[in-house]
Amino acid sequence: MNPDNIIKVEKLTKRFGEFVAVDQISMDVGRGQIFGFLGANGAGKTTAIKMLSGLLQPTAGKAMVNGFDVYTEPEKIKRNIGYMSQRFSLYDDLTVVENMKFYGGIYGLNNKELKIKTEEIIQLLHIGDFKDKLVRSLPLGWKQKLAFSISILHNPPLVFLDEPTGGVDPITRREFWELITQSANGGMTVFVTTHYMDEAEYCDIVSIMVDGRIEAMGSTRELKTKYKAEDMESVFVTLARKSKRANQE
Amino acid sequence: MFAITCKGISKSYVNKKQTTKALRDINLEVNSSELFGLIGPDGAGKTSLMRILATLILADIGIATVDGSDVVRDFELIRKKIGYMPGRFSLYQDLSVAENLEFYASVFNTTVNENYELIRDIYVQIEPFKNRRAGALSGGMKQKLALSCALIHRPKVLFLDEPTTGVDAVSRIEFWEMLKRLQAKGMTIFVSTPYMDEASLCDRIALIQNGRLLAVESPANIRSEFAGQLWSVRSKNMSRLMKDLKEWAIASSAFSFGDSIHLSIKGQRISASDINNYLSVFGHQQIEAQQIEASVEDCFMQLMSNE
Numbered sequence: 001m002n003p004d005n006i007i008k009v010e011k012l013t014k015r016f017g018e019f020v021a022v023d024q025i026s027m028d029v030g031r032g033q034i035f036g037f038l039g040a041n042g043a044g045k046t047t048a049i050k051m052l053s054g055l056l057q058p059t060a061g062k063a064m065v066n067g068f069d070v071y072t073e074p075e076k077i078k079r080n081i082g083y084m085s086q087r088f089s090l091y092d093d094l095t096v097v098e099n100m101k102f103y104g105g106i107y108g109l110n111n112k113e114l115k116i117k118t119e120e121i122i123q124l125l126h127i128g129d130f131k132d133k134l135v136r137s138l139p140l141g142w143k144q145k146l147a148f149s150i151s152i153l154h155n156p157p158l159v160f161l162d163e164p165t166g167g168v169d170p171i172t173r174r175e176f177w178e179l180i181t182q183s184a185n186g187g188m189t190v191f192v193t194t195h196y197m198d199e200a201e202y203c204d205i206v207s208i209m210v211d212g213r214i215e216a217m218g219s220t221r222e223l224k225t226k227y228k229a230e231d232m233e234s235v236f237v238t239l240a241r242k243s244k245r246a247n248q249e
Numbered sequence: 250m251f252a253i254t255c256k257g258i259s260k261s262y263v264n265k266k267q268t269t270k271a272l273r274d275i276n277l278e279v280n281s282s283e284l285f286g287l288i289g290p291d292g293a294g295k296t297s298l299m300r301i302l303a304t305l306i307l308a309d310i311g312i313a314t315v316d317g318s319d320v321v322r323d324f325e326l327i328r329k330k331i332g333y334m335p336g337r338f339s340l341y342q343d344l345s346v347a348e349n350l351e352f353y354a355s356v357f358n359t360t361v362n363e364n365y366e367l368i369r370d371i372y373v374q375i376e377p378f379k380n381r382r383a384g385a386l387s388g389g390m391k392q393k394l395a396l397s398c399a400l401i402h403r404p405k406v407l408f409l410d411e412p413t414t415g416v417d418a419v420s421r422i423e424f425w426e427m428l429k430r431l432q433a434k435g436m437t438i439f440v441s442t443p444y445m446d447e448a449s450l451c452d453r454i455a456l457i458q459n460g461r462l463l464a465v466e467s468p469a470n471i472r473s474e475f476a477g478q479l480w481s482v483r484s485k486n487m488s489r490l491m492k493d494l495k496e497w498a499i500a501s502s503a504f505s506f507g508d509s510i511h512l513s514i515k516g517q518r519i520s521a522s523d524i525n526n527y528l529s530v531f532g533h534q535q536i537e538a539q540q541i542e543a544s545v546e547d548c549f550m551q552l553m554s555n556e
Contacts, residue, residue, distance in 0.1 A: 167414060
């Protein structure tokens, strides 16, 4: 295990009764990487993310996140990560600035830090005209970008994005990835799930989960060569078709 | 006779004095036995249009028909002859698989046996779990049950609201294969999706954005109407490539598409060597440029930018 890796996982396992949701997965994620965590529905992605973000105790195996142990230091992990899901966690009935204040408070930013951060986000997203508008009234694409910016308000070294681009229009989807790439270039590690296979190409490393196991991992170039596939969609389909879980459940 | 027609359909929602225009002057016609796709992002108006056609909400203005019946005057008749699968799972979670199916059959005065042949290849996949509560099924299984329930009275027109959203690539392929088989039995299918790559699986599509239809055509026609040239470009440093292509005076757009960038050029014709020459000045290495045909996603972005 490379000490520079922000996520270090060895044979991590989660069982629910008889059912092995996550089955001895191992992986290392380097700092500043964009790590694409792919898999079919029900492959175990969400369970794995919950363990890595300190929300769920593993059954067996080892996992360290930013130097903290998922078994004994889940609270420290939560403080050191950002998290954004497809169902954004913004409050519709609060304004843009109120949402920032609220999350800033939760993450323990002081007034000065919060003020700097607020300005920074408004500039970055060009939402000056909307800062006092209710989040409800924002177009979906903006909400999504705002939700991302707020999820990293506390400058965490690592952010989990769970299907961040589901349902957004194709232009906004690409703008969103530009935001992600900028953050990664700034040193933040991005751990992202998606059902859009073209987005896998924007990741430095991609892993594909099938039936609780990591069936393949590598750069998209390596995976395409290994599976003699033209694009990531074909790689994914080849691997996911092996799933026994999908055909039995 | 058309299976579905819309003439001048508009719909607004008012919430705390704020008016949202969900649909603006929608005109379209869907042929009988057609697999028709309504394609656009969240918030484009897909669900509103589908709910108007399924007689669940009223348009502010305009006329719509389904199987020759008016959606306002003949709503009771329409409800008997359509199947509707909403985006959100809306079966009875605490009834079993078999109970849900029997319930929906009895609501439409039919039996599961009478139309079993229609749903057989879908239902056999969930039949092993027919005594399980619907709420305890996996996502894929719920979807198959919902589709079975929407089909149990052998509807003439089937409305599917984003059946593949959040569904993985493999299950999506299987779902579209099921739709093709239903279509082969003569059913008209009106399906919405935010995934542009599913457009090519439809006979015709309507692209929708901000409540407006951008185009109603066959996927092949939409692709052939892409304005200007489209190039797929790669180089060793992709992020710098994006910046340099965007700043090129003759480029009308540059968007990333997986491992390459799609560059569109309007108003003049260029060759691969023009791209090579331009990029070499900026020190790019391993330049690859290939002229390509536009995908539906390329067309959607071009139409969106023209709005």
